[in-house]
Amino acid sequence: MKAMILAAGLGTRLLPYTLKRPKPLFPILNRPLLHLTISRIKQAGAQEIIINAHHLRSQIKEALLPEANITLQEEEEILGTGGGLRLALSHLGSDPVLVVNGDIYHSIDYNDVYSSHCASGTDVTLVLHDYPRFNDVRVDDTLKITGFGKPGGSERKQERTLAFTGIHVINPEVLHTIPQDTQYCIIDCYRKLLQKGNLIGSYMARNHFWTDMGTPTDYLQLHADLLAHKVPVYGELAETAAAAPFIGLENASVSRDARLLDWVCIGKGATIEAGTTLQRTVVWDDAVVPAGSTIVDGIVTL
Numbered sequence: 404m405k406a407m408i409l410a411a412g413l414g415t416r417l418l419p420y421t422l423k424r425p426k427p428l429f430p431i432l433n434r435p436l437l438h439l440t441i442s443r444i445k446q447a448g449a450q451e452i453i454i455n456a457h458h459l460r461s462q463i464k465e466a467l468l469p470e471a472n473i474t475l476q477e478e479e480e481i482l483g484t485g486g487g488l489r490l491a492l493s494h495l496g497s498d499p500v501l502v503v504n505g506d507i508y509h510s511i512d513y514n515d516v517y518s519s520h521c522a523s524g525t526d527v528t529l530v531l532h533d534y535p536r537f538n539d540v541r542v543d544d545t546l547k548i549t550g551f552g553k554p555g556g557s558e559r560k561q562e563r564t565l566a567f568t569g570i571h572v573i574n575p576e577v578l579h580t581i582p583q584d585t586q587y588c589i590i591d592c593y594r595k596l597l598q599k600g601n602l603i604g605s606y607m608a609r610n611h612f613w614t615d616m617g618t619p620t621d622y623l624q625l626h627a628d629l630l631a632h633k634v635p636v637y638g639e640l641a642e643t644a645a646a647a648p649f650i651g652l653e654n655a656s657v658s659r660d661a662r663l664l665d666w667v668c669i670g671k672g673a674t675i676e677a678g679t680t681l682q683r684t685v686v687w688d689d690a691v692v693p694a695g696s697t698i699v700d701g702i703v704t705l
Contacts, residue, residue: 506615523604539564540567546565548597565607626668679692684699685701687703
């Protein structure tokens, strides 16, 4: 199995934090999300992983070294999800490819998704779930995908909507329909497949955890849930999470009179100066919290 991680986005909803670091490298309990994603995909049996990068791509390149069996596709111009996949065609081969957004944390079983696609006979399988905030994939009562966008008129009675998780399996030949070297959304490719009468398969995720890192609130809530042991903690995060609610004290300089409340995650080499109060806050590696600061529900990057 080959896999591709889509990591080229600008992360505009996470500004100004994404001016310093691309979203896939945001630390989760002090480990870059991209490393966690790679680890889970490898555990699922992927022999080769392609990662595309555009925004602050030099950081992603540095973070990947010396990872084996990983191809970094650097994109000078933003190509979108479809354009990035089209550019990667020469690396993808002919077998179905697992495609994963680089900004999600979840408990969905990649092996089960991949096996389901291979047994379905469809060119594409989208992993869906019921997530009202993002529900915009139309399905009928058999979960057959019928369109994208909210239903209207007569469609409303016949269809329901589910959310796309950002996980899909694609037969690479369908990507030839995407124009080369052009910004293109993969959903537009799927719309055209439906218009031609092609079936797009669906895999319904149930009894799982999923979040994207779309906003600062989402990012902080993921930390809160991990440290409260409300959501699955994978691999190398398990030992870190066991130290909850205050993470990273042993690798940072924390003043004796600093007040840490609820939960706090402090990165390696960070400095927490005298008289500070931190509550429900993530401090990145090497950041400095100035003396006397009070930060609640914050992300400290500098």
